[in-house]
Amino acid sequence: MAGTGTAHLRDGDDILLRVEGLTVEFPAPGGNRVKAVSGISFDIKKGETLGLVGESGCGKSTTGRAIIQLPPPTAGSVQLNGDELTDLKGDSLRLRRTDIQMIFQDPISSLNPRRKIGKVVAEPLDVWGPASKEEKRAITDKLLEAVGIDPDLARDKRPHEFSGGQCQRISIARALVLDPSMLICDEPVSSLDVSVQAQILNLLGDLKVDYDLTLVFIAHDLAVVKNISDRVAVMYLGKMCEVAESNEMYSNPAHPYTSLLLGSVPEPDPDNEIDLEIVEEGDLPSPINPPSGCRFRTRCPRADEQCSAEEPQMVQIASDHFVACHHPLIEPQPMEVSLAND
Amino acid sequence: MPDSATAQGLRNEPLLVVEGLKTHFKLPLGMVKAVDGVDLTVDRGRTIGIVGESGSGKTVLARTIMRLNLGANVFTEGSVRYAGVDLLDVPNKKMREYWGAEMSMVFQDPMTSLNPVVRIGRQITEHLRHHLGLSKEEAKETALALLKEVRIPEAEARLSAYPHQLSGGMRQRVCIAIAIACGPRLLFADEPTTALDVTVQHQIMNVLAREQRERDMGMVLVTHDLGVVAGRTDDIAVMYAGKIVERASTKALFDDVKHPYTEALLRSIPRTSHLSHTRLAAIVGRPPDLINPPAGCSFSPRCAYAQDICFSEEPVLQEASPNHEFSCHFPVGSEPNREAFEKNVAKAMPQAVSIRRHEESLAQLGGEI
Numbered sequence: 232m233a234g235t236g237t238a239h240l241r242d243g244d245d246i247l248l249r250v251e252g253l254t255v256e257f258p259a260p261g262g263n264r265v266k267a268v269s270g271i272s273f274d275i276k277k278g279e280t281l282g283l284v285g286e287s288g289c290g291k292s293t294t295g296r297a298i299i300q301l302p303p304p305t306a307g308s309v310q311l312n313g314d315e316l317t318d319l320k321g322d323s324l325r326l327r328r329t330d331i332q333m334i335f336q337d338p339i340s341s342l343n344p345r346r347k348i349g350k351v352v353a354e355p356l357d358v359w360g361p362a363s364k365e366e367k368r369a370i371t372d373k374l375l376e377a378v379g380i381d382p383d384l385a386r387d388k389r390p391h392e393f394s395g396g397q398c399q400r401i402s403i404a405r406a407l408v409l410d411p412s413m414l415i416c417d418e419p420v421s422s423l424d425v426s427v428q429a430q431i432l433n434l435l436g437d438l439k440v441d442y443d444l445t446l447v448f449i450a451h452d453l454a455v456v457k458n459i460s461d462r463v464a465v466m467y468l469g470k471m472c473e474v475a476e477s478n479e480m481y482s483n484p485a486h487p488y489t490s491l492l493l494g495s496v497p498e499p500d501p502d503n504e505i506d507l508e509i510v511e512e513g514d515l516p517s518p519i520n521p522p523s524g525c526r527f528r529t530r531c532p533r534a535d536e537q538c539s540a541e542e543p544q545m546v547q548i549a550s551d552h553f554v555a556c557h558h559p560l561i562e563p564q565p566m567e568v569s570l571a572n573d
Numbered sequence: 574m575p576d577s578a579t580a581q582g583l584r585n586e587p588l589l590v591v592e593g594l595k596t597h598f599k600l601p602l603g604m605v606k607a608v609d610g611v612d613l614t615v616d617r618g619r620t621i622g623i624v625g626e627s628g629s630g631k632t633v634l635a636r637t638i639m640r641l642n643l644g645a646n647v648f649t650e651g652s653v654r655y656a657g658v659d660l661l662d663v664p665n666k667k668m669r670e671y672w673g674a675e676m677s678m679v680f681q682d683p684m685t686s687l688n689p690v691v692r693i694g695r696q697i698t699e700h701l702r703h704h705l706g707l708s709k710e711e712a713k714e715t716a717l718a719l720l721k722e723v724r725i726p727e728a729e730a731r732l733s734a735y736p737h738q739l740s741g742g743m744r745q746r747v748c749i750a751i752a753i754a755c756g757p758r759l760l761f762a763d764e765p766t767t768a769l770d771v772t773v774q775h776q777i778m779n780v781l782a783r784e785q786r787e788r789d790m791g792m793v794l795v796t797h798d799l800g801v802v803a804g805r806t807d808d809i810a811v812m813y814a815g816k817i818v819e820r821a822s823t824k825a826l827f828d829d830v831k832h833p834y835t836e837a838l839l840r841s842i843p844r845t846s847h848l849s850h851t852r853l854a855a856i857v858g859r860p861p862d863l864i865n866p867p868a869g870c871s872f873s874p875r876c877a878y879a880q881d882i883c884f885s886e887e888p889v890l891q892e893a894s895p896n897h898e899f900s901c902h903f904p905v906g907s908e909p910n911r912e913a914f915e916k917n918v919a920k921a922m923p924q925a926v927s928i929r930r931h932e933e934s935l936a937q938l939g940g941e942i
């Protein structure tokens with residue numbers, strides 16, 4: 232299968248997660264298969280934050296869940312610290328998986344409404360944690376405090392008594408009780424007000440340092456992703472379009488899709504020219520029967536025959552900047568200099 | 574059209590004039606002052622943004638003006654003059670003549686206004702036949718034209734689709750089509766794009782802008798995100814705890830922010846022009862309890878500039894310039910404001926420290942790129 236390539240993968244002992252050729256398919260009506268994710272590759276260094284952006288349905292959540300093998304991918308490799316997670320089964324998989332935790336978009340419904348907060352947060356400890364009640368309580372209290380929730384006030388309340396932002400703090404505390412090395416955040420601030428969103432982003436930034444975390448941050452808001460990420464990967468229809476260091480990606484977007492996304496960000500500036508002509512929803516093709524060649528070609532202003540015939544491969548265009556496009560918006564720079572510096 | 578609204582020598586009067594509007598809800602614990610003394614004017618053909626955090630009263634304000642059902646425990650006071658008539662005096666039954674034909678609303682969740690088991694086409698045609706008395710054929714033709722107008726591709730085929738067969742963006746377009754179907758002069762859009770992707774949000778806001786312009790409607794855009802209304806409104810009213818705390822032309826508001834809450838909302842938005850890992854100036858805490866709001870300025874527990882007077886004396890609206898009002902004892906940009914900030918930083922007040930860290934982070938990272 233034509234992949235989008237692996238030129239953007241890095242070597243070194245500091246790689247915590249390495250995903251190669253990840254493919255996730257789901258059964259669809261009429262005996263078809265939805266290719267939610269089609270052979271993507273990426274890696275994350277220890278302590279790094281990788282932002283995953285793209286429109287609804289492009290496969291971000293599926294990618295996040297495939298990392299923790301929920302469900303295990305149809306094909307491809309997921310290595311955590313060199314261990315192949317797709318080879319693990321049963322208890323050994325469940326144990327290894329405690330090292331990667333996930334938090335979700337809808338903070339209120341992701342917490343069990345019938346349980347008290349103390350129990351909700353301590354729940355992962357029931358299986359994997361210390362046996363004594365006191366120890367569990369100490370861990371839970373410490374984490375609630377770390378996320379800015381007063382344990383004495385919260386312990387005996389239930390999730391619906393808290394706001395969306397507070398519930399998100401509580402789910403973060405719960406995700407950290409087993410001391411994971413990686414946290415996958417799936418649209419964690421998308422349903423929150425701008426003010427609460429900023430609180431949660433700052434909190435995640437602090438916790439990352441205090442708890443030695445490596446983050447995958449999934450979102451469709453490009454400004455949010457830039458703020459929190461060291462490196463950003465742009466996805467479209469189950470494929471990887473562009474990978475780069477965050478500041479580099481936003482100053483020099485190379486993929487036409489990245490550029491479209493950036494042009495849609497609502498900037499809090501009245502002098503910012505808004506392109507009022509964009510009114511059509513470029514028909515989003517179906518992942519059951521994706522376009523040949525480059526999947527973005529049905530919406531791309533630069534598409535030509537090559538784009539429908541050949542799938543573009545990931546190539547390096549600047550120091551930490553990779554793009555899969557036949558006609559990128561910026562020309563590849565001579566690479567000797569940056570390679571020599573590596 | 575209601576006769577009272579047609580009987581107008583009202584050319585010079587704004588489309589909508591809201592004065593001293595209060596909407597309170599009686600609960601066992603006390604009165605929730607959701608809207609607490611709001612003045613607002615919407616001129617024909619102009620777009621007003623109403624901005625504030627969740628719970629600040631934006632939706633209740635919009636629903637009160639439109640006289641949409643708010644429950645049996647609601648108490649309303651003040652006046653809502655639409656084309657010369659105080660809507661608060663209009664009997665419930667007669668309000669039907671206003672909905673759709675005079676004013677309508679696009680909601681955050683399209684499914685609140687769509688019937689999940691009725692085909693799109695029929696939902697629009699029924700609305701048209703009910704309100705405009707069109708024949709079956711006329712209604713179908715008009716429905717098709719409306720779907721095309723809101724740029725729904727393959728409009729003809731979509732007439733027979735059910736809402737769940739459409740994407741969130743398409744569903745919102747259908748809601749816009751229904752909202753404009755009977756040619757209202759005033760359109761409310763309550764967080765119409767909050768649940769949508771940035772690309773779809775951009776298109777939907779453009780569709781709204783286009784309809785507003787072509788139909789010369791007054792439009793009220795409700796949102797928590799100043800970024801969404803920045804380039805798309807003539808005026809903005811910032812709401813906090815049931816009150817409007819700052820109001821200005823959009824340009825004046827962004828160029829010369831006066832109210833600390835407006836400034837705080839603006840600063841909490843991450844920007845693509847800031848370097849990665851810039852510390853955000855989050856607003857600490859949460860909006861106040863509307864049953865027992867804090868004494869003095871309702872923003873005082875969260876404000877980086879609050880001084881003693883803020884906790885006892887409620888600031889009144891004052892003019893910064895013509896068409897720019899705010900209510901604050903220490904307006905942004907003034908010398909007393911700067912002094913108040915330094916005092917609060919020295920006291921390690923969390924809300925002041927949060928802003929200082931944001932400023933330091935911007936300076937350290939090299940500011941805007």
Ligand SMILES: Nc1ncnc2c1ncn2[C@@H]1O[C@H](COP(=O)(O)OP(=O)(O)OP(=O)(O)O)[C@@H](O)[C@H]1O
Nearest residue numbers: 257258265267286287288289290291292293294518
């Ligand atoms: N369990 C499933 N069965 C069938 N199709 C699925 C399933 N889960 C996901 N899909 C499909 O896979 C594709 C990618 O889904 P995914 O949820 O990962 O997208 P996303 O980028 O997270 O979008 P959103 O922002 O809407 O959550 C979509 O077309 C989706 O409909």
Ligand SMILES: Nc1ncnc2c1ncn2[C@@H]1O[C@H](COP(=O)(O)OP(=O)(O)O)[C@@H](O)[C@H]1O
Nearest residue numbers: 598605607626627628629630631632633644863
């Ligand atoms: N029917 C009701 N009964 C009691 N309180 C209500 C009711 N509707 C809204 N409120 C309260 O009014 C306040 C403002 O609500 P709302 O206008 O929905 O906020 P926003 O739209 O800005 O998010 C909130 O405190 C809310 O809980």
Ligand code: SF4
Nearest residue numbers: 525528531538556557
């Ligand atoms: S490969 Fe072709 S169609 Fe795809 S993004 Fe590049 S120019 Fe556009």
Ligand code: SF4
Nearest residue numbers: 870873876883901902
């Ligand atoms: S400075 Fe005082 S009056 Fe002004 S917003 Fe802050 S607390 Fe309110």
Ligand SMILES: [Mg+2]
Nearest residue numbers: 291292417418
């Ligand atoms: Mg998702």
Ligand SMILES: [Mg+2]
Nearest residue numbers: 631632763764
């Ligand atoms: Mg609301």
